[in-house]
Amino acid sequence: MQFKSMVVSNVEVSPGYFRMRMTAPKELEKTLPGQFLMLKVSESIDPLLRRPFGFFDVGVLPAEYAGGADQTYAEILFKVVGKGTKMLSTLHHGDLVDLLAPLGKSFNPGPAGEEKLLVGGGIGLAPLYYLAKELVAKGEKVRLFAGGRNRDDILCITEFERLGVETYVSTDDGTLGESGLVTEVLDRHLAPGKRIFACGPTPMLRAVAIMAERHQVPCQVSMEAYMACGVGACLGCVLPGAAHTEETPDYRCVCKDGPVFDSFELKWS
Amino acid sequence: MHKPDMTVELAGIKLRNPVMTASGTFGYGAEFAAHLDLESIGALVTKGLSLRPKAGNPTPRIVETPGGMLNAIGLQNVGIDAFITEKLPYLAKVDTPVIANLYGNTLEEYGEVASRLDALSGVAGVEVNISCPNVKQGGIVFGTDPAAAQEVVRLVRRNTKKPMIVKLSPNVTDVVAMAKACADAGADALSLINTLTGMAIDLDRRRPVLANVTGGLSGPAIKPVALRMVWQVARAVKLPLIGIGGIMNGRDALEFMLAGASAVQVGTASFLDPGAAQRIAAEMEQYLVDHKIASVASLIGALEV
Ligand SMILES: Cc1cc2nc3c(=O)[nH]c(=O)nc-3n(C[C@H](O)[C@H](O)[C@H](O)COP(=O)(O)OP(=O)(O)OC[C@H]3O[C@@H](n4cnc5c(N)ncnc54)[C@H](O)[C@@H]3O)c2cc1C
Ligand SMILES: Cc1cc2nc3c(=O)[nH]c(=O)nc-3n(C[C@H](O)[C@H](O)[C@H](O)COP(=O)(O)O)c2cc1C
Ligand code: FES
Numbered sequence: 053m054q055f056k057s058m059v060v061s062n063v064e065v066s067p068g069y070f071r072m073r074m075t076a077p078k079e080l081e082k083t084l085p086g087q088f089l090m091l092k093v094s095e096s097i098d099p100l101l102r103r104p105f106g107f108f109d110v111g112v113l114p115a116e117y118a119g120g121a122d123q124t125y126a127e128i129l130f131k132v133v134g135k136g137t138k139m140l141s142t143l144h145h146g147d148l149v150d151l152l153a154p155l156g157k158s159f160n161p162g163p164a165g166e167e168k169l170l171v172g173g174g175i176g177l178a179p180l181y182y183l184a185k186e187l188v189a190k191g192e193k194v195r196l197f198a199g200g201r202n203r204d205d206i207l208c209i210t211e212f213e214r215l216g217v218e219t220y221v222s223t224d225d226g227t228l229g230e231s232g233l234v235t236e237v238l239d240r241h242l243a244p245g246k247r248i249f250a251c252g253p254t255p256m257l258r259a260v261a262i263m264a265e266r267h268q269v270p271c272q273v274s275m276e277a278y279m280a281c282g283v284g285a286c287l288g289c290v291l292p293g294a295a296h297t298e299e300t301p302d303y304r305c306v307c308k309d310g311p312v313f314d315s316f317e318l319k320w321s
Numbered sequence: 322m323h324k325p326d327m328t329v330e331l332a333g334i335k336l337r338n339p340v341m342t343a344s345g346t347f348g349y350g351a352e353f354a355a356h357l358d359l360e361s362i363g364a365l366v367t368k369g370l371s372l373r374p375k376a377g378n379p380t381p382r383i384v385e386t387p388g389g390m391l392n393a394i395g396l397q398n399v400g401i402d403a404f405i406t407e408k409l410p411y412l413a414k415v416d417t418p419v420i421a422n423l424y425g426n427t428l429e430e431y432g433e434v435a436s437r438l439d440a441l442s443g444v445a446g447v448e449v450n451i452s453c454p455n456v457k458q459g460g461i462v463f464g465t466d467p468a469a470a471q472e473v474v475r476l477v478r479r480n481t482k483k484p485m486i487v488k489l490s491p492n493v494t495d496v497v498a499m500a501k502a503c504a505d506a507g508a509d510a511l512s513l514i515n516t517l518t519g520m521a522i523d524l525d526r527r528r529p530v531l532a533n534v535t536g537g538l539s540g541p542a543i544k545p546v547a548l549r550m551v552w553q554v555a556r557a558v559k560l561p562l563i564g565i566g567g568i569m570n571g572r573d574a575l576e577f578m579l580a581g582a583s584a585v586q587v588g589t590a591s592f593l594d595p596g597a598a599q600r601i602a603a604e605m606e607q608y609l610v611d612h613k614i615a616s617v618a619s620l621i622g623a624l625e626v
Binding site: 053054092097098099100101102152277278279280281282283284285286287288289290291292301302303 | 345346347348352353355356368376377380381382383384385387388389390392394397540541569589591592593594595596
């Protein structure tokens with residue numbers, strides 16, 4: 053659905069990273085972890101296209117704190133990388149944005165009782181918090197592996213810890229947690245009977261997908277692509293599927309078939 | 322005042338209002354059903370259809386540029402067979418004329434697709450894409466050479482009795498010559514413009530942004546070019562015209578009608594606002610009410626120069 057939403061808060065949680073809360077209609081409470089929204093940053097034609105963001109959280113502020121009626125909200129966690137996100141970072145309480153949401157396919161939580169391994173690289177942590185919240189609510193055992201270049205890229209870890217998620221942090225430069233790649237830490241925890249949910253830069257996802265296959269652990273990845281429509285109409289956001297070759301092309305739409313894919317659905321080489 | 326008369330007629334097709342969706346920006350219609358009332362728009366134009374399914378170009382395929390976007394989708398589509406079995410049954414239930422946009426990789430394919438579509442009662446008319454700048458052996462050959470364009474249009478004409486719209490490329494020196502060539506070859510209407518070929522460069526990586534290197538520019542950035550071309554063609558050719566290019570609101574659409582268009586198509590705008598086509602039709606009507614204009618058709622070509 054398309055709707056106008058009011059910015060409730062927009063906080064710089066780490067240098068260059070913002071967490072923004074927006075009001076949302078009640079229907080958004082049905083949003084599933086892994087789905088995304090398309091946000092029109094300004095009414096002008098610059099930037100022209102909507103920008104896609106995962107749901108960091110969706111919740112309800114109860115009536116007694118929301119001034120008389122329950123208020124549904126959605127949160128995004130975003131990194132300033134260009135014009136649109138720069139403008140987004142300047143919004144504050146009371147500003148209006150136009151949203152299209154919820155879009156795309158969600159993570160499949162998998163059977164109960166499995167250990168759920170969440171793997172996030174940098175801003176890739178964004179959709180994992182909402183997922184962690186849902187998994188914890190179901191009573192699942194959840195571990196989070198968070199990686200980044202340095203400590204500034206490790207976002208909202210305490211939020212995960214407050215849920216009771218066991219967290220493992222690694223940074224390239226060792227300024228927080230272990231020094232090295234998040235995949236090295238993950239590798240030590242892989243065993244059958246677990247399930248991976250990963251989001252982050254493509255090289256990280258590739259490494260995770262290959263590792264998951266080696267350990268026979270089911271793995272879902274949340275992918276990114278340039279998007280225009282977000283509803284499967286422009287065919288701008290495709291990625292090659294596993295069987296893709298130049299002679300027998302097989303493209304998957306990130307906005308409609310994804311953004312969450314089983315890692316074996318995609319071509320990694 | 323009475324409700325203004327928003328209907329227009331286009332090569333025998335009656336439209337409830339002049340707003341159509343542009344090929345490639347509205348999927349096969351169903352994608353947008355949740356966002357607007359498909360029965361509130363004038364006509365629906367499908368993604369470009371080819372004889373066989375087409376996978377399209379490598380990625381990245383799109384990038385935003387100031388006031389517009391470049392795309393190099395590569396005419397990805399489900400192919401005529403899947404269109405008939407999977408897409409058309411849904412569209413047949415919608416009370417809005419469906420225009421099938423078609424193209425061929427070869428001259429013969431144009432003829433074959435046209436004759437397949439001719440047999441379908443759910444298709445009100447065809448729009449022939451002679452101008453796609455993305456596919457190497459495709460559109461560019463036909464759409465930029467009057468003789469080649471004429472050959473395609475004649476062949477499609479022989480293969481269909483349905484109203485035939487020919488969609489013109491702006492990537493030509495003389496759009497009027499192209500328009501005349503297509504008119505002579507039997508077009509019932511002309512739509513213009515398709516995207517303008519452009520490119521974007523990533524300075525730091527020293528690479529083109531699009532995998533295809535070049536792509537088609539659409540959106541508000543191309544509106545002045547499109548208006549100029551519609552105006553030029555309207556003065557030279559008697560056929561009804563469909564104005565396309567950067568239409569974002571009702572005022573934009575009405576400007577195209579003043580320039581000589583009988584109808585308009587909304588493209589990129591549907592990406593930012595999936596309800597754009599319906600909204601634009603409503604905005605046009607409101608303009609007529611506000612300015613006490615009884616019929617939208619009275620504005621066609623009413624530009625005062
Ligand atoms: C399904 C999905 C979910 C996403 N979730 C989040 C999220 O939760 N938090 C977040 O911060 N970002 C997320 N992104 C990426 C975000 O959409 C882009 O960073 C944003 O669109 C950039 O806009 P801009 O105008 O600031 O940058 P632009 O000026 O458009 O571009 C600046 C730089 O960002 C890169 N870029 C632009 N768009 C994308 C894109 N779609 N994917 C990858 N790189 C891009 C460009 O290559 C360029 O180098 C998501 C993307 C997708 C497809
Ligand atoms: C993503 C995309 C895909 C398109 N695909 C087609 C197509 O298949 N056939 C066609 O004739 N035109 C195609 N077009 C061109 C549009 O129909 C239209 O002519 C152009 O975008 C200009 O209008 P706009 O500025 O309103 O978008 C496409 C445009 C875009 C942006
Ligand atoms: S963004 Fe348009 S098809 Fe995915």
